[in-house]
Amino acid sequence: MMFRKKKKVNLVKEFLEKGRSVSIKDREEALNYLVAFVAMIRPRLSEFESANKKFAETLQFLHRHDSVVSNLRVAIMAQLINSNLVPLLTESGITVSRGAGRELYARLKHKLLPPAQDPSDFLYLLNRIFFKHNDYEWVEKIGQEKWIHLFELLGLHFSENNPVIMKQVIVSLQILSARVAQLGWENEITFNTPAQWQPPNNPFAVQQYLVYQIKEQVIRHNQSHEAVQALAKRLNAVLSECFQLVQHIRNETADKGTSLSQTFILFQIEQKLNRMILLLDIADADEKINLARFAKLFITVVRNENRKNSIREFLSQTTSYLAYQIAEHKGKKGSKYITSSPLEYWQMIGSAMWGGLIICFVAIFKNLLGLLQMAPFWHGFVYSVNYSMGFVAIEETRSTLATKQPAFTASAVASSLDARKSDEPPNLYNLAVTVSKVSRSQIASFIGNLIIVFPVTYLLVWLYDWATGHPLVQGEKAVQLLRDQHPWQSLSLLYACNTGFFLFLSGIIAGYVQNKINYGRIDKRLTEHPVLRLSLPANRLQKIATYINEHGGSLAGNIALGFFLGMAGIVGKIFGIPFDIRHITISAANTSIGAYGVGWEHINYRYLANVVAGVLGIGFLNFLVSFSLAFFVAVRSRGIRLKDYPGFLKILWKYFRSHPLDFIRPRKRRSAKEPTQTV
CATH class of the missing domain: 1.20.1080.10 (Glycerol uptake facilitator protein.)
Known part of the structure; x- marks a missing residue:
């Protein structure tokens, strides 16, 4: 009885009881705070059905304690400011631009021997927080609407007041833009592009030019919000055209047929375009962010990190249109x-x-x-x-x-x-x-x-x-x-x-x-x-x-x-x-x-x-x-x-x-x- 194990107190509740605040400069402490918060939400393996109930109880807890909300906001910003976000924004949940065979080989190789991760990489932190291989299941079960409610409660926003984050968002937007343009010039795409979208009106080329202009405005010249927002509006319209072109090519496959290569390229383009729209929402000099897209990204990234080496997941995603x-x-x-x-x-x-x-x-x-x-x-x-x-x-x-x-x-x-x-x-x-x-x-x-x-x-x-x-x-x-x-x-x-x-x-x-x-x-x-x-x-x-x-x-x-x-x-x-x-x-x-x-x-x-x-x-x-x-x-x-x-x-x-x-x-x-x- 003398050596009874002391019950471990959750760090979130410990900070609340002692009236402590998370420091934005202490990245490790902030990370431990986030790990503890997710532990409060995470249901047991046998209780996945109760995930929504547990999440609702956590939200009530946050509504009662403003200091916990403030600590969570600071803990999240501490990770965002002090981490490399580019891999998260350009790679997680997105297939790398390589052939289907090479991607399959890479996943098989990493399944046997996982790659080393840089501690400064935000994905490393994400894996620390959602470390269980089945975390994505209860994250998806909770649903997008409830995650949106949580993010609204935390009051997350991004603007020019966060120059570190904004710079990484712009760099990520450039990387994705270049990759979309490269894929758009592949033979499987250009041969099936109708006359209305041929150069100089090819949306895959136009979007790269507009992204460059936005980068010049935000990073170098830092001109008026109106100029950036006008460019963002034009870019949104061009990205919509990119989606239309992708769908047009898919619609024609009913008569023209398709190949695994074409299917794989269209799949990658669509992934990158969806991510670009979210990044543009952050980079458009408007503090408002589409929380629906942000919540969808969050759910997607958690799933991808849990399933990033899943061969079944990859085959299911890339061959669905060919099977269709x-x-x-x-x-x-x-x-x-x-x-x-x-x-x-x-x-x-x-x-x-x-x-x-x-x-x-x-x-x-x-x-x-x-x-x-x-x-x-x-x-x-x-x-x-x-x-x-x-x-x-x-x-x-x-x-x-x-x-x-x-x-x-x-x-x-x-x-x-x-x-x-x-x-x-x-x-x-x-x-x-x-x-x-x-x-x-x-x-x-x-x-x-x-x-x-x-x-x-x-x-x-x-x-x-x-x-x-x-x-x-x-x-x-x-x-x-x-x-x-x-x-x-x-x-x-x-x-x-x-x-x-x-x-x-x-x-x-x-x-x-x-x-x-x-x-x-x-x-x-x-x-x-x-x-x-x-x-x-x-x-x-x-x-x-x-x-x-x-x-x-x-x-x-x-x-x-x-x-x-x-x-x-x-x-x-x-x-x-x-x-x-x-x-x-x-x-x-x-x-x-x-x-x-x-x-x-x-x-x-x-x-x-x-x-x-x-x-x-x-x-x-x-x-x-x-x-x-x-x-x-x-x-x-x-x-x-x-x-x-x-x-x-x-x-x-x-x-x-x-x-x-x-x-x-x-x-x-x-x-x-x-x-x-x-x-």
Whole structure:
């Protein structure tokens, strides 16, 4: 008991009790005071939900004690005046101007061995204050509005009365301005800049000239506030033009495509422009500062310092727009798979019936190829070619394969929530209607595929038996075909999930290749190719270029899917692991082939019913996995957070209860009172 540990008193409360004041000259003491203040706000790891409550209690504490507010203001100014702010203002939260590969390498290197920090650097102090790796979580949870309230309470302001701070702000503004100008002259930007923004009106060049003039006014001549404010107003207008140009280039990527390099450059320009606007707000000789931007910078910097070496964060930020374009290409195609009227519904069934017919021949050829004596790899290769030709034939005949839809319709559904396309909040009722349309369209395509695949495949194997005098498969092989589709006597449902992933991946490949074709202007390069121009007639070359431009992505996706499905089982055999695929239409065809080989007189009909149920389960998992993955990518690439729409599931359930048949087939008539249903 004699050595009881003395309870540590928080430095903020200790200063309050003793009536002490923080000295602006004692930087270390001021830093300890800020560390102690943040410790008062910081919730425990298990109490992140109570972050807002704790913050509110701290604000009440500040309202009751003016001396604490004064000490905080002095402690913050002591750090700002005595620290190097340039790295904070020009680098924190901003990707350095280097390639995506080099940035990724740098983060990986610093993740293993963090770089040394200069104690005079303000970021070093920030890391001392927000030293826990998850501090950014509760800082973000508190929200921008409450941080604004705290900064208003502290009364922070910047003016010419703070020459040290002002000089660093101007230097930072110059650095960012030069970097924006440099990035603005990159080929990926200049080639896509319209005539109205070409030199001498290029906003990326003009802004650098205006920043130089502001520097001359503030630092060297120190002329009237009106002159600086007039320049700041002109610079604000030019920065707005820079944002317009960035958005213009992004908007054109829907038709022209984009690249990781262009995406990375636009991402960097936008980051730097946002920071320049904040610095201009400080440097415009006006003591007022936009606290909303300041609070946003504060939250961003804390997150960046906690996550500065996060590879996942970097990839998520820089590839979001590239993923967005891939999802957009898929979304445009996905709209054709969504039926609205009874006529479209029956057209979908008819289209799916043609697709099912093609799959019947694919399944027959696959089993014939299995009779060939060759090495496992070549078996997988010929299976892959067979599948690819079938999928390409379905694409060229504009027929439908049910499992190809989810990867595309998911992007179309996510587009309904896309805040980038409208300033208005999404209509959740219309989204529920869209989900019902996707559901019935998917059911229509499954029906169309299966009502053809089951009987026509059976007819084809009967014709084969009649023509050759022996069944395509018989005995144990026929039994094995049925067993492979059984829901619990095989791993068919697990393999169906593998197929769902491959369906999703082939959709990504299709979108990516189509994006590259558009961005690389492949059609124009083909028509202007020196050898092709001499060896082919101009009209034929133009047709080839147009075909590749319109169908190149689909061809790549179909061929990729064919090889994924064809090689999967062979890979499993080579490595001795349970790895294979199950595709609903191919499984349905194999069920018919197996049933004919076994013979109706030897079939247990309950067993056959279980096999058919397994085929339907395979189809459901094909759809569920493919749709879920594609929807996740489409939502993430658009920056949509599903938690922002907590009422959607309730609206969807209410719609399902009132119109359950809409999820199976379209209504023939709609009431005039019913809200307009749009996709």
